[in-house]
Amino acid sequence: MSKSLKLTAMALGLACAVPALAADLTVVSFGGANKIAQTKAFYAPFEKTTGNKIIAGEYNGEMAKVKAMVDTNSVSWNLVEVESPELSRGCDEGMFEELDPALFGNAEDYIPGAIQPCGVGFFVWSTVLAYNADKLKSAPTSWADFWDVNKFPGKRGLRKGAKYTLEFALMADGVAPKDVYSVLATQEGQDRAFKKLDQIKPSIQWWEAGAQPPQFLASGDVVMSSAYNGRIAAVQKESNLKVVWNGGIYDFDAWAIPKGAKDKEAALQFIAFSVKPEQQKGFSENIAYGPANKQAVPLLDKAVLKDMPTTPENIANQVAMDVTFWADYGEQLEQRFNSWAAK
Helix, strand or coil: CHHHHHHHHHHHHHHHHCCCCCCEEEEEECCHHHHHHHHHHHHHHHHHHHCCEEEEEECCCCHHHHHHHHHCCCCCCCEEEEEHHHHHHHHHCCCECCCCHHHHCCHHHECCCCEECCEEEEEEEEEEEEEECCCCCCCCCCHHHHHCCCCCCCCEEEECCCCCHHHHHHHHCCCCHHHHHHHHCCHHHHHHHHHHHHHHHHHEEEECCCCHHHHHHHHCCCCEEEEEHHHHHCCHHHCCEEEEEEEEEEEEEEEECECCCCCHHHHHHHHHHHCCHHHHHHHHHHCCCEECEHHHHHHCCHHHHCCCCCCHHHHCCCEECCHHHHHHHHHHHHHHHHHHHHC
16 A cells, blocks of 8 residues: 555656646748747747747748638648738638737737737838849939839839838828828729839839848849848848838738647747747847837847837838728738739
């Protein structure tokens, strides 16, 4: 009897000593320099801290992939990086799990808009006008310059989609950044944006992956391009690529959990870990995207802060991505854009 009790006690002791089984989390992001920064700031430290293994995947923002997995109950991704309009639309359509904001600490520590019902913004980025200073005689300063093919002859790079492209077209046509979405919400404004795009259509070289604009600019394939600010900053040490903040559009990228994903608790643990000030600092030190957690800002060096989209001087003439607008108009405008681009 005594021996049996001892064995039972020993077994219980061993059971308590063994940690809960580690989870393999498939985390899908947009790849490139962004993914490298995520690996250094989030994935590797999280694995070391928790024992959970991160399987890092990448995609190009195709919500159809997420929807297909959710609709067929075959969700293989635990976390996915999404831009704000897709997060909002996906939440409305039941594609993402709803999250308890209390899990991520004090809401006042975050830039407004970071904590959403179905996701948490973990960095702020901008789509900006970029150019290669080695290839141009004078520097462009606005989207009006981007459209000026006489002063700046050559191809221009734009992301192949309605989002950003239509806003830039309106700013090139003289619409003030603060008025872009109120104009674009009208039929006249939409027609005006497409008419403006007609002017440079023969000069456009479309891009679909964030790595392409720096490549196009470095090779001289384009003289200017819209680009993610972090992708340009990542290659500035070995190139003369420069950013025009004026007329940029800033937004959050957020983590979301596809509806029905396994290991939800471990996924939530990862999200909370990624928005801690120290992790946020590490991310911004590896790519020029602004921390969503404001507590990380004092931890960053001034030299790093100058390339952040959220510093007062850089954000002054930028446009905040209007999530509600794109949730309401996104589908119809993307369809119209695709038809226009195919002509």
